[in-house]
Every structure is written in structure tokens, then in C-alpha cells.
Amino acid sequence: MADLLLICSIFFACVYYFTYHRSRKRLYELAAKIPGPFDWPLIGSVHLGIRYKPQELFDYMLQHLHTIETPVRAWLGPTLFVFFDRPEHIAVILNSPSCVKRSYYYKFFRFEKGLLSAEPQLWRLLRKRLNPSFSSTIINQFVPIFNKRADKLVQTLDKFVGREAFDMLPKASSYTLSSTLLTLLGANVRVDNNDYLEQFADNSMKMFLLMWRRIYKPWIHLDFTYQLTSNFRKEQNHLRKLRDLSYEVYYQRQSIKSTQKIDQSEDVPNQKEILIERLESMTTITHEIDEEILMTNIDTFLFASNDTTSFAIATTLLMMAMHPEVQDRAYQEVIAVIPQDGYITTGDLASLEYLEMVIKESLRLIPVVAILGKICEQELQIGEWTIPVGAEVNIPIFKLHRDKTIWGERSDEFDPDNFLPERCSQRHPYAYIPFSAGIRNCIGMRYAWISLKIVLAKLIKQYKFTTALTLKDLKFQASIVLVITNGHMMRIERRA
Structure with a gap:
């Protein structure tokens, strides 16, 4: 009986495999026409990187950065x-309705x-x-908050003047998180608790x-195999800590809404609402989303x-x-630009x-996102x-x-002149995509640029940075955002 059960299991497994393979015939035919490495049955190309630790895999890819053709x-x-x-080719992909869906692997990041x-x-x-919550009218209202939070970061860094090198990333996180809470999310929870914000990041x-x-x-x-691993349990612990702040918001x-009169006759969210207000309106007024989506x-x-x-x-x-000269x-x-009182306007x-x-x-050489993935939902002709x-x-x-064919032989060097207007006009607009581009580009690009320029201007006006x-020396590791594994280590001195 056991032998018969085994034979039947093998038979049905074989039938399933060949049926599955036949259903993907077109996929295999088109894939075979695209250049690529040798692929083993079942595991594919995994053998090329499986011997490397996560910290070593990016180094392996960097070795072939200028030799692999696409x-x-x-x-x-x-x-x-x-x-x-x-x-x-990138312009075709990012502007195609066939490639709007995010990579299958984004589901691993729990924000489906x-x-x-x-x-x-x-x-x-x-x-x-x-989209209306990221209009110029709305974002310009956040400028006073960006100024205030940037001033607080300047004060926080004062205790590091003349001391040993420290990692700037957690300090920057306290600024961006507090700014996000006060602007996009309309909440003042934890905004002055730098230790908590750094731990959250x-x-x-x-x-x-x-x-x-x-x-x-x-x-x-x-999922059922992943849930058996210790990494799953660690991930769930991290996820609970992240969600704790969301619940506080x-x-x-x-509490804020309970003290406000809400017009239930609205059919659509108010065009002047900040992000969280529009999400709330979609949940309680138009009922387009539920609380899980909120x-x-x-x-x-x-x-x-x-x-980011x-x-x-x-x-x-x-x-x-x-690069001290830069x-x-x-x-x-x-x-020469910032007023004596230090308050920075959009002008x-x-x-x-x-x-x-x-x-x-900086974002050219070390982009926030190292790789962007989309799923092709309909056949797409690219070249x-x-x-x-x-x-x-x-x-x-x-x-x-x-890419040296785009950025020249010094493409691995830091040169802000790459963005002189005359040089930009000579490049394809999709040669530089730090915030993605096309149909599914970043909704918060303008928000990010204003926040970035305000805080950076205040910091370099107050401090000189060395490293x-x-x-x-930099070592990288891929994640949903790029990670510099040896940190953003630097020292600061107060300017005269």
C-alpha cells in the first residue's frame, strides 16, 4: 500500500510538472531568445550568488558593473x-500600462x-x-515645519562638535520622521523624542x-516554509515595533477628529486636505478604503x-x-542666499x-533604491x-x-558638474531616475526636494563636515533601500 501511494504521488507530481511546464511554453520560448547565464533545472541561476553572504553579493555585482551587457x-x-x-528601454518600461504592477517580491515587505x-x-x-495632497499649495505650507525641525537637528548635532566620527543616518532620520509626523500625518507623537525616532529607524x-x-x-x-524560520519571528517583532508608531498616529x-465637525455630505475628499486627512476621508466619508488600507x-x-x-x-x-572643495x-x-535670520523660503x-x-x-552615485522591479502583465516589445x-x-x-557610455569614463567619480544644464540637455531623460519615473513615479518628489534642500542648507551653513x-571604502548591501554597511561616518566642526 505504501509503495502504491509513493508511485501515485510521483505520477501526479510528474503530471503537474509537465502540465505546468506546457502552460508556460510561450514564456520559455521568449526567454530563450534573451541572453543569460546557464540555468539549472528548478533553481535557475541561483547557483551564481548562493555562495555569497548578503554583504558580499553586492560586491560581486559591482565587479561586473561595467562588463555585463543588457x-x-x-x-x-x-x-x-x-x-x-x-x-x-527604461522609458518604454516605466511608461507602459503593462508594467505598472510592482515586483512579486514587494509582497515580502508587508505593505501590499x-x-x-x-x-x-x-x-x-x-x-x-x-495627488492633491502633494500639490505646491499644500507642500509650501510645510516650509515653516521643515525649518523648525531642521533647526532642531542643528541643535542636536551641536553636542558632536569636535568629537569622534558618528553615523549621520540616525540623526537625519530623527529630522525626517518628525517632519513626516507633523506634515503628512498631522500628528505630534514622539516628534521631540530623538532616541525613540533613531531606534524606530x-x-x-x-x-x-x-x-x-x-x-x-x-x-x-x-509563507508556510518561511514561518518555520527564526528570521520570520525576528521580522514579526520588528514589524510590531514599526506598527506601534502607526497606531499612536x-x-x-x-482624538483630533472627535473634536472636529465632519461634513458627511462630502462625496469626495476635500482638495486642500493633507495626506492623512484624505486617507481618513476615503475611510469614513467616501468609504473607498477600509481601516486596514489606512x-x-x-x-x-x-x-x-x-x-528615502x-x-x-x-x-x-x-x-x-x-570632497571639501564641493x-x-x-x-x-x-x-549668499540664506537670510541672516536663517529662515529659508521656497524662493x-x-x-x-x-x-x-x-x-x-550624490543620488546618482549612491541612489536610494539600487534596483527597481515590475511585473509584465501583457507581452511588451522592448527594442x-x-x-x-x-x-x-x-x-x-x-x-x-x-554607465560610462552615458556619464563618461569618470562615471564612478563624484562630479556635481554632471548636472550643469548643458550636460543634462545632452542626456536621455531616463538616464537619471533616483525617484523612478513614468506612470508610477514617486508621489513625494517635490516634498522630498524641499525638505532636503532646507535641512542641508541649514546644516552646511552651521557645520563643516569631514570624514x-x-x-x-564604501560597502553596500541591497534592501528595499540601499544600505552603506560601514555607515555614513563623519565628524563636524562649527563654522566661524
Whole structure:
């Protein structure tokens, strides 16, 4: 009886395998026409990176940064990945309705119903409703808050003057998190508790590193196998800590709403509402979303506005610390533009042209997101290649931003002049995409730029930044955002 059961199990497994394989015939035919490495049955190309630790994998990829030609395909288990890094190809991908859906692996990051990872139908609804909350009118109202939080960061850093090197990233996180809470989320919970905010940011980073490592291990992609691992239990602990702050925001907002009169006759959210108010209106007035989606979007914006903007702040300061001549030039511009009282207006920001070039160059060399992934939901023609339905189309932003055919032989060096107007006009608009581009670009680009320029201008006006690190010293690890594993280490001195 046992032998018969075994034979039947093997038979049905074989039938399932060949039926599954036949249903994907078109996928295999089109994939075979795209260049790629040798693939083993079942595991695909996993053998190329499985011997490397997560910290070593990025180094391995960097070794081949300028030698791998695209498009190139790779199989990770049953999933086909196709990589493109030519701007003309990227423009097709990011503007195609066939590639709006986020990579399958975004589900590992637990924000499936947030704007960052939502399925196309929900994403379109959220994007349409939330766009007005990122209008110039709304964002300009946040400028006083950005100024105040930046001033607080300047005061916080004062105790580090003349001391040993410290990691700037957690300090930048306290600024971005407090700013997000007060502006986008309309809550003042924890905004002056720097220790808590830094711990929150550290917890988030650890959580997303755990989630990212799951991608490289196909045997734990299924939830029931992953839940047997110690990493799952660690992840759940990190997730609870992240969600604790979201609940504090939610409960404070409930208290605020209970004291306000809400017009229940509204059919759509008010066009002048800040982000959290629009989400609340969608939940309680128009009933377009439920509380789970509301909570997930609070999670999403706490993560997205913090991890991305704080990384950009710390990275730009690190690049200026490595290149004192660039820092001096930015400082001279700042003191010529910023009023004596130190309050920065949107008009002042428009005059900080060189500082903007420095920020852009920092995000070129070290982008916040190293790779962008989309799922192809309909066959898509990109150049001479047809991408099959179900393929994961990936854009290696880190590689694109260092392509020597675009940025020249010094593409691995730091040079803000790459963003002189005359040079920008000669490049394809999709050669530089630090905030993505196309249909599903970043909703908060303008918000991020205003916040970035205000805090950086105040910091370099007050302090001089130095570091023992060089570009060649930096070690990277991929996550949902890029991680510099040896930190944004720098020292500061007060300017005369």
C-alpha cells in the first residue's frame, strides 16, 4: 500500500510538472531568445550568488558593473527576471500600462495595500485621491515645519562638535520622521523624542534587511516554509515595533477628529486636505478604503518618507565631507542666499542651484533604491525583444547611474558638474531616475526636494563636515533601500 501511494504521488507530481511546464511554453520560448547565464533545472541561476553572504553579493555585482551587457535574463526558481539598463528601454518600461504592477517580491515587505506596493487597481485609486495632497499649495505650507525641525537637528548635532566620527543616518532620520509626523500625518507623537525616532529607524532597517534576504532563498518564498524560520519571528517583532508608531498616529488622529465637525455630505475628499486627512476621508466619508488600507498607508509613508529622505540627507553630507572643495562651494552659495535670520523660503530654495546639483550627483552615485522591479502583465516589445507575460522586468538603477557610455569614463567619480544644464540637455531623460519615473513615479518628489534642500542648507551653513572614508571604502548591501554597511561616518566642526 505504501509503495502504491509513493508511485501515485510521483505520477501526479510528474503530471503537474509537465502540465505546468506546457502552460508556460510561450514564456520559455521568449526567454530563450534573451541572453543569460546557464540555468539549472528548478533553481535557475541561483547557483551564481548562493555562495555569497548578503554583504558580499553586492560586491560581486559591482565587479561586473561595467562588463555585463543588457538585456540579460536570469531565472530565480520558476521566476524569469529580465534586466534592462538602456535609457530608451527604461522609458518604454516605466511608461507602459503593462508594467505598472510592482515586483512579486514587494509582497515580502508587508505593505501590499500601501501606495508603494499596492496592486494596480488600488494604486490607481490611491494615487488619484492622494495627488492633491502633494500639490505646491499644500507642500509650501510645510516650509515653516521643515525649518523648525531642521533647526532642531542643528541643535542636536551641536553636542558632536569636535568629537569622534558618528553615523549621520540616525540623526537625519530623527529630522525626517518628525517632519513626516507633523506634515503628512498631522500628528505630534514622539516628534521631540530623538532616541525613540533613531531606534524606530534602526528597527525599520533591520526589518527590511531581513525581508530582502528572503528574496535570495527560493526555498522560503512560500509563507508556510518561511514561518518555520527564526528570521520570520525576528521580522514579526520588528514589524510590531514599526506598527506601534502607526497606531499612536491613528489614535491621536481619532482624538483630533472627535473634536472636529465632519461634513458627511462630502462625496469626495476635500482638495486642500493633507495626506492623512484624505486617507481618513476615503475611510469614513467616501468609504473607498477600509481601516486596514489606512493603517498600511500610515506604515508606508512613515517608511518611505523617512528611509528615502534620511538616506539622501546623510549621503549628500557624506559626499561633501569626502570632497571639501564641493562643500566649500555649496557653503558659499548658502551664505549668499540664506537670510541672516536663517529662515529659508521656497524662493530661497530656487537660488540654491549648486546645492541641488550636489544632491543630484550624490543620488546618482549612491541612489536610494539600487534596483527597481515590475511585473509584465501583457507581452511588451522592448527594442528587438518581446518580454513575456509574468516576467519580472528589472531596472538596475545603480548600474544605470554609473554607465560610462552615458556619464563618461569618470562615471564612478563624484562630479556635481554632471548636472550643469548643458550636460543634462545632452542626456536621455531616463538616464537619471533616483525617484523612478513614468506612470508610477514617486508621489513625494517635490516634498522630498524641499525638505532636503532646507535641512542641508541649514546644516552646511552651521557645520563643516569631514570624514576618513573615501568612495572606494564604501560597502553596500541591497534592501528595499540601499544600505552603506560601514555607515555614513563623519565628524563636524562649527563654522566661524
